[in-house]
Amino acid sequence: MKKIYLILLGAGIMAGIAGCERFLDTENLTKRDTSNYPETEGEVSSLLTGVYSAARLMENDPNGRCSFIVSEILSDDRFGGGGPDDATYTNIEKFECDEPNMFEDTWSHAYMAIFRANSLIKSIGMVTYSSDESKDYITGQAYFLRAYCYLYLARMFGTCPLILSTDPVNLPRCSSDSLFAQIGSDLTQAIKLMPSTPMIPERGRATKWAAEALMARAYLFYTGYYKKENMHGADGSTIEGSTVTGYLDDCIANSGLGLYPDFRDLWPYSNEMSKRDGYAYSVNNDLSWVGETGGNYETVFAFQGPAKVTDDNSDEANHIVLYQSIRDQDQAGIFPFGLGWGFGTVNPQLWEDWPDSDLRKKGSICDTSDPDEMPDFQWAGDHQQFETGYIQKKYIAVNVRSGESFVNYSKELYGSVVSDDYQLNNTQDLVEIRFADVLLMDAELKKDAAPINRVRVRAGLEPIAYYSDEALRAERRHELAFEGLRYYDLLRWGIAGEWLNKQNGVAIKNDGASATVQLGDMKAAISRTGGFLPIPQTEIDLSAGVLKQTKGW
Numbered sequence: 001m002k003k004i005y006l007i008l009l010g011a012g013i014m015a016g017i018a019g020c021e022r023f024l025d026t027e028n029l030t031k032r033d034t035s036n037y038p039e040t041e042g043e044v045s046s047l048l049t050g051v052y053s054a055a056r057l058m059e060n061d062p063n064g065r066c067s068f069i070v071s072e073i074l075s076d077d078r079f080g081g082g083g084p085d086d087a088t089y090t091n092i093e094k095f096e097c098d099e100p101n102m103f104e105d106t107w108s109h110a111y112m113a114i115f116r117a118n119s120l121i122k123s124i125g126m127v128t129y130s131s132d133e134s135k136d137y138i139t140g141q142a143y144f145l146r147a148y149c150y151l152y153l154a155r156m157f158g159t160c161p162l163i164l165s166t167d168p169v170n171l172p173r174c175s176s177d178s179l180f181a182q183i184g185s186d187l188t189q190a191i192k193l194m195p196s197t198p199m200i201p202e203r204g205r206a207t208k209w210a211a212e213a214l215m216a217r218a219y220l221f222y223t224g225y226y227k228k229e230n231m232h233g234a235d236g237s238t239i240e241g242s243t244v245t246g247y248l249d250d251c252i253a254n255s256g257l258g259l260y261p262d263f264r265d266l267w268p269y270s271n272e273m274s275k276r277d278g279y280a281y282s283v284n285n286d287l288s289w290v291g292e293t294g295g296n297y298e299t300v301f302a303f304q305g306p307a308k309v310t311d312d313n314s315d316e317a318n319h320i321v322l323y324q325s326i327r328d329q330d331q332a333g334i335f336p337f338g339l340g341w342g343f344g345t346v347n348p349q350l351w352e353d354w355p356d357s358d359l360r361k362k363g364s365i366c367d368t369s370d371p372d373e374m375p376d377f378q379w380a381g382d383h384q385q386f387e388t389g390y391i392q393k394k395y396i397a398v399n400v401r402s403g404e405s406f407v408n409y410s411k412e413l414y415g416s417v418v419s420d421d422y423q424l425n426n427t428q429d430l431v432e433i434r435f436a437d438v439l440l441m442d443a444e445l446k447k448d449a450a451p452i453n454r455v456r457v458r459a460g461l462e463p464i465a466y467y468s469d470e471a472l473r474a475e476r477r478h479e480l481a482f483e484g485l486r487y488y489d490l491l492r493w494g495i496a497g498e499w500l501n502k503q504n505g506v507a508i509k510n511d512g513a514s515a516t517v518q519l520g521d522m523k524a525a526i527s528r529t530g531g532f533l534p535i536p537q538t539e540i541d542l543s544a545g546v547l548k549q550t551k552g553w
Helices: 041-059 067-074 087-093 104-126 132-157 176-193 208-225 241-254 311-316 319-324 348-353 359-364 409-417 435-446 449-458 469-479 486-493 496-501 522-529 537-542
Strands: 299-303 365-367 390-392 399-402 405-408 430-434 507-510 513-516
Touching (some): 067 132, 132 208, 208 435, 299 435, 348 365, 348 390, 359 365, 430 435, 469 486, 486 496, 496 522
Antiparallel strands (some): 299 430
16 A cells, blocks of 8 residues: 655554645645655655754744753753743643643654654655765755654653654554664764765754764763663664764864854844943944854754744744743843743852853843843733743844834844744744754763863863863853753753752742742652653553553653
């Protein structure tokens, strides 16, 4: 029986199908089957675009129930925030879930991307390519994306069904060993197939260097969390620490990537159009955002933000920026920052523990009590919860002046192709791997201070004399704050419960009223659940009980 290229919406069961026109710039694929599609290299490339589109939607869920936002809220550096009607996020921070299908969309999008990757891998040999290099590069990207999605699921839910074909199947969760073995095999293939070309990565596309970095991320999580000496491939081969450091050394030495001179130029708030008199992080330091046009040689891998965002493709806006931006303020009083839903308020403990001499402190956090940072911030905007007076600045709406009003910088750049709705006009790329992370992973695996010091010197700090786990952990916390990594670092280091408990008793305001954070015994919550989240009840129901819920939920 011929199989039609359609979208897999469920995990264990092919629960639903839909046409691919929304994701692929090709004719309607429901009219094509495996006997006649794909027929050309261009059609294979379109299939690859479809994998990227689904993977991006997985990590940029319009409902905000994606790993990036949830892991930030689960970390010790952020609180739930939002308004009184957003208790679901506050509850999940306490490892309580009042919505049995809270993560239905991100789970479905992950398996949509996996199904498309499986389809692409299966069809690679059906067409003639312009060169073997072109074929290998496409194939390598497919393996990278499948590994990326499975690592996403592994860190968020612990384990999941391991599906490697396009056949409809009803599988239970695989073991963590099997899951990471497949991730290791896919990344080994990606590294082998993709070219070793020194380059600034094409926006939104994976490279050999991204695969090498992702291998290190997977290795560190698996060996750390599960207390394993090495990782393995699906064929039983051993992936040792020395192999992984070899990949990182290759990326560091040969990728053409590096640290951008000023950390603050990586983030849109430093763009030329948003400067204002007295704002210490634009005018006085003459900062200039590197932008997202291909010149950012610190980005190893990112999901591209579209230049065109309208009501018709609203799910492609950067919803992470929307969720994390400032809630209901007069825009003149918070310029150059813009409006959003107020999620992920910053724990003041991070601010207090962070040395003032580190330029990343004010380069990452806005202190609303500082008039040089925010001229006229008003507390309790639209009944803001978990308000601390500290707001992250990496993924936040950024405005420019337009006459007497303010518009998002992307609206100013791209004009009418960007929606007028502030909820849809954020187009910032979502950076998944930075070169600074590559250096810090290299330092951690080698127990070497030299890569740490490269990052510290860029931040205006003195080098450290020798490596220690405490120094490495502090450096990761400060360099990579608010980038979706902190919670998973705490889990793999085995210290999540201890650090999350420190949040209890922190002073906050709920709708302007003084309160304290009360999350309960987080060490017990981590022990009960493993630190992982509940899979959607709909998936368990569709599997007729073959899928089992995450322990502790």
